[in-house]
Amino acid sequence: MKVRVDVMLKEGVLDPQGKAIGQALGTLGFSGVRDVRAGKVILLDLAETDPARARDAATLMAEKLLANLVIENFTVTILE
Amino acid sequence: MKVRVDVMLKEGVLDPQGKAIGQALGTLGFSGVRDVRAGKVILLDLAETDPARARDAATLMAEKLLANLVIENFTVTILE
Numbered sequence: 356m357k358v359r360v361d362v363m364l365k366e367g368v369l370d371p372q373g374k375a376i377g378q379a380l381g382t383l384g385f386s387g388v389r390d391v392r393a394g395k396v397i398l399l400d401l402a403e404t405d406p407a408r409a410r411d412a413a414t415l416m417a418e419k420l421l422a423n424l425v426i427e428n429f430t431v432t433i434l435e
Numbered sequence: 436m437k438v439r440v441d442v443m444l445k446e447g448v449l450d451p452q453g454k455a456i457g458q459a460l461g462t463l464g465f466s467g468v469r470d471v472r473a474g475k476v477i478l479l480d481l482a483e484t485d486p487a488r489a490r491d492a493a494t495l496m497a498e499k500l501l502a503n504l505v506i507e508n509f510t511v512t513i514l515e
Contacts, residue, residue, distance in 0.1 A: 363476070363478070387483055391478070393475065395476065397474075398443070400470035412467075416460055
C-alpha cells in the first residue's frame, strides 16, 4: 500500500527555503508570487494492505521520525 | 491562487534520503516498509486568479528553477 506523508513548517515558523525560492523566482522575472512555502514529501510503500492500519502506521512514523512536531505539521494520504 | 508543485526524483535515480529514512524506520522497529522515496513540495501563492494561467506559470517556474529535470519529475496541482 502506497502512502504519502507531507511535512510542512507550521504557520508562523520562518521558512528560509521558501523565502529563498521566492527571491530566486523574482530574480528570474516571475512576478505575482505572493508567498512560497517549502516542505517535504515522503512516499512510503508499506506491506500493510489495510488502509486504516497503513494510515495508523504512517501517522506513527511521522510522529516518531518524519516530522518535527515542534515546528512542523504533517498530513497522511493513502494513495492506493 | 494556491498552487502546489511536487518534485520527486525520477524512477531509477538513487534516493539516499529515502534510503536513510527507510533504514531509520527499521531501526525504530517499524517493519513492512518496502520502499521510501523522499521529495520536495513547494506551495506557491500566486496573484494570478485564472487556474489555467496559474498552472502554466507554476509549470514554467518548475522547469526553470524548482526541479532539476535531468533527475527529477514534477507535478503541478491547483489547490484553490
